[in-house]
Amino acid sequence: MSRIGLKPIAIPEKVDVKIDGNVVTIKGPKGELTQKFDPRMEISIEDQQLVVRRSSDSKEDKALHGLTRSLLNNMIQGVTEGFEKRLEMVGVGYRALKKGKALEIEIGYSHPVVVEPAPGIEFEVDSKGKNNIIIVRGIDKQLVGQTAAEIRAIRPPEPYKGKGIKYVDEHIRRKVGKTG
Incomplete structure (x- = not known):
C-alpha cells in the first residue's frame, strides 16, 4: 500500500x-x-x-x-517557495559570470561555455573565496534539477584532484595517484 x-x-x-x-x-x-x-x-x-x-x-x-x-x-x-540547486566550481582559473540572463563559464577549455536558461529558470553567481558557487533557481523541480545536471556535465569532477563542477553537498570519492 x-x-x-x-x-x-x-x-x-x-x-x-x-x-x-x-x-x-x-x-x-x-x-x-x-x-x-x-x-x-x-x-x-x-x-x-x-x-x-x-x-x-x-x-x-x-x-x-x-x-x-x-x-x-x-x-x-x-x-x-521555489527550488534551487547549488553548484561549486573547484579548480584554478575556473569562474562563472552572469551575462544578461545567460551564464558564461570559464572552465579550462579554449573557449568560454555559455549556458542559456530555460523559461522559468534563473541563474545567480556567488563568488566566495576561491570557489565560485552557481545557484540555479526555478519553480519546476524537474527543470531545476535537469539544468543543474547539464551545467555539471560541462566538466564533471575528476577523482584524482577533485577539479570540476560539483554539487555543494556532493562528496567526491578520491583515488590515489600512481606511485613511482
Whole structure:
C-alpha cells in the first residue's frame, strides 16, 4: 500500500488549484504550473486539501498513486517557495559570470561555455573565496534539477584532484595517484 499517496496535501491560502479532468493547474505567488496526470488517479479537493485516490490495487496503480501525490506536492512547493540547486566550481582559473540572463563559464577549455536558461529558470553567481558557487533557481523541480545536471556535465569532477563542477553537498570519492 502506498503510504505517501494516502497523505493529503494542504493547500496554502495564497495558492489556487484548478482540476480539469486529469490536468491540474496550480497558481501561486511565484508562478503557475500545469501537469497532466494518469486518468486512473482521481484528484480532488476536500477541506482545503488535495486528495489522490487510485482506481485499483494493482502494483502499477500503487506506484502511480505515490508518484502523483509527490508531483502535486512539488508543484505546490514550487509555486510558493521555489527550488534551487547549488553548484561549486573547484579548480584554478575556473569562474562563472552572469551575462544578461545567460551564464558564461570559464572552465579550462579554449573557449568560454555559455549556458542559456530555460523559461522559468534563473541563474545567480556567488563568488566566495576561491570557489565560485552557481545557484540555479526555478519553480519546476524537474527543470531545476535537469539544468543543474547539464551545467555539471560541462566538466564533471575528476577523482584524482577533485577539479570540476560539483554539487555543494556532493562528496567526491578520491583515488590515489600512481606511485613511482
